[in-house]
Amino acid sequence: MNTLAMTPARRWLPALNGRQRLGALLLALLLAFAWLVPWLSDADPARQQLTRILQLPSLAEPLGTDHLGRSLLARLASAVQLSFGMALLSVTTAAIPGVLLGVVAGWHGGWTDRVLGSLADACLALPGLLLVLLLVAIAPGNFWALYVGISLVLWIEYFRVVRARTRILVATPQLEASRLLGFGPFYLFRRHLWPELAPQVLTLAAFGAASAILAMAALGFVSVGLRPPTAELGLMMIELLPYYHEAPWAMAQPIVVLFVLVLSLNLLAGRDPR
Secondary structure, eight states: OOGGGSOHHHHHSOOOOHHHHHHHHHHHHHHHHHHHHHHHOOOOTTOOOGGGTTOOOOSSSTTOBOTTSOBHHHHHHHHHHHHHHHHHHHHHHHHHHHHHHHHHHHHHOHHHHHHHHHHHHHHHHSOHHHHHHHHHHHSTTOHHHHHHHHHHHHHHHHHHHHHHHHHHHTTSHHHHHHHHTTOOHHHHIIIIIHHHHHHHHHHHHHHHHHHHHHHHHHHHHTTSSSOTTSOOHHHHHHHHGGGTTTOHHHHHHHHHHHHHHHHHHHHHHOOOOO
16 A cells, blocks of 8 residues: 555554454453443452352352452452553563664664664573563562563564664665655654554564563462462462362453453454465
8 A cells, every 4th residue: 555645543553454353352341341340349359358258250249259258350350450551561661662772773783783782682691581580589579570571571572673674674765765855764764664663563562462461470370470469360360279179260260361361462463464
């Protein structure tokens, strides 16, 4: 499609295909659940009611209660808010410097490219999970330690993809013509680079969000992530695991929510082959 015929919105955000629309719908439903439940219900995700341990779903508690009598509806809504908030914050923090540094390295080349590439390689030399575990060990149970660790792992992907693509785009006749006409860097980025980079960056963002959610859940499941009584999907799984015989429906709920959340982001990242 000719970029001159594109609307401004279409230049900045690529159109969604059918698979991506399904992912967006599933994600919208989960987020609506997460934000409407606290608004419609006054249930506290941390409030214990020991007389209501492992109650079956009912009108009062549509998803039942856990091993401490806490509302699973309120805890799942809080867990989705926490997981999606962490993913959104981590991806945004990683994407902005990753894209900007990738464009700078691919555009200028030379020593700028070598210095930034060496920085990315140095970060990549330390395994991502080890880096996250190191920060969590320094500040156990701290949300910000998880956030910083995941962001430091994710930015390298944006940098390397954007740098490689920018090297090709800066040599195109269209960009060269705009440069000779005297247009500034922001115009060149907005007009020529971003429409080509956007599909790849947004795909990386969706996969990165799914990876961040899975990393948080995995760390919570092995009890090195966030600490109780925080409502977090991996932490809920390990807390309910000893009761899977008595209340399999309770154990299944955080697993299903995590599955749908990650599936929606993976579908949102998918693209139909051309």
